[in-house]
Amino acid sequence: AQTVTQSQPEMSVQEAETVTLSCTYDTSESDYYLFWYKQPPSRQMILVIRQEAYKQQNATENRFSVNFQKAAKSFSLKISDSQLGDAAMYFCAYRSAGGATNKLIFGTGTLLAVQP
Amino acid sequence: NAGVMQNPRHLVRRRGQEARLRCSPMKGHSHVYWYRQLPEEGLKFMVYLQKENIIDESGMPKERFSAEFPKEGPSILRIQQVVRGDSAAYFCASSQSARETQYFGPGTRLLVL
Numbered sequence: 001a002q003t004v005t006q007s008q009p010e011m012s013v014q015e016a017e018t019v020t021l022s023c024t025y026d027t028s029e030s031d032y033y034l035f036w037y038k039q040p041p042s043r044q045m046i047l048v049i050r051q052e053a054y055k056q057q058n059a060t061e062n063r064f065s066v067n068f069q070k071a072a073k074s075f076s077l078k079i080s081d082s083q084l085g086d087a088a089m090y091f092c093a094y095r096s097a098g099g100a101t102n103k104l105i106f107g108t109g110t111l112l113a114v115q116p
Numbered sequence: 117n118a119g120v121m122q123n124p125r126h127l128v129r130r131r132g133q134e135a136r137l138r139c140s141p142m143k144g145h146s147h148v149y150w151y152r153q154l155p156e157e158g159l160k161f162m163v164y165l166q167k168e169n170i171i172d173e174s175g176m177p178k179e180r181f182s183a184e185f186p187k188e189g190p191s192i193l194r195i196q197q198v199v200r201g202d203s204a205a206y207f208c209a210s211s212q213s214a215r216e217t218q219y220f221g222p223g224t225r226l227l228v229l
């Protein structure tokens with residue numbers, strides 16, 4: 001079974017600085033998707049970024065980028081120029097690309113605080 | 117284009133009562149997923165439905181929980197005879213197809229007294 005591990009329960013960053021959130025996963029599959037979701041205090045789940053495993057190029061979305069290391073099964077999220085609005089819980093998630101199920105498997109989350 | 121809608125946003129039930137949670141997927145989406153988030157935990161998959169069919173219910177408790185996604189109307193997650201351990205946030209997500217990204221609704225916070 002696939003698992004997702006986020007080893008940093010909490011992180012803190014100064015406004016305008018850069019922070020990296022870690023995520024590792026375990027799978028025997030070769031084709032899959034990886035995601036980062038953000039959950040602010042409102043608790044709405046918001047998609048931040050998505051990566052297809054078959055793509056070697058790391059995904060980027062404005063200030064958000066990932067470092068995808070397929071061999072190491074690592075998928076970290078880098079937030080540049082951190083803003084107060086980035087404060088939230090961040091969840092890493094895995095989804096198989098094949099098979100009948102499309103369920104997302106989530107890590108336990110990293111709570112990011114942004115200091116002014 | 118309206119996002120995924122869930123109602124009610126907050127639901128309070130006493131032990132033994134029934135809870136019905138509704139989810140309207142985004143326009144054009146025919147795949148619906150339910151997840152549960154217990155306090156201080158990540159989201160856990162419960163069930164995946166496509167119009168009128170349950171595709172995967174491997175994460176749903178065998179007793180008291182059921183889900184449906186009829187041809188017309190929203191998807192319903194039903195919890196019978198609720199217990200305090202059912203208190204959680206229940207999120208619905210939808211996607212246009214099986215391979216597309218899942219977009220989440222705002223969640224329903226269920227509190228069982």
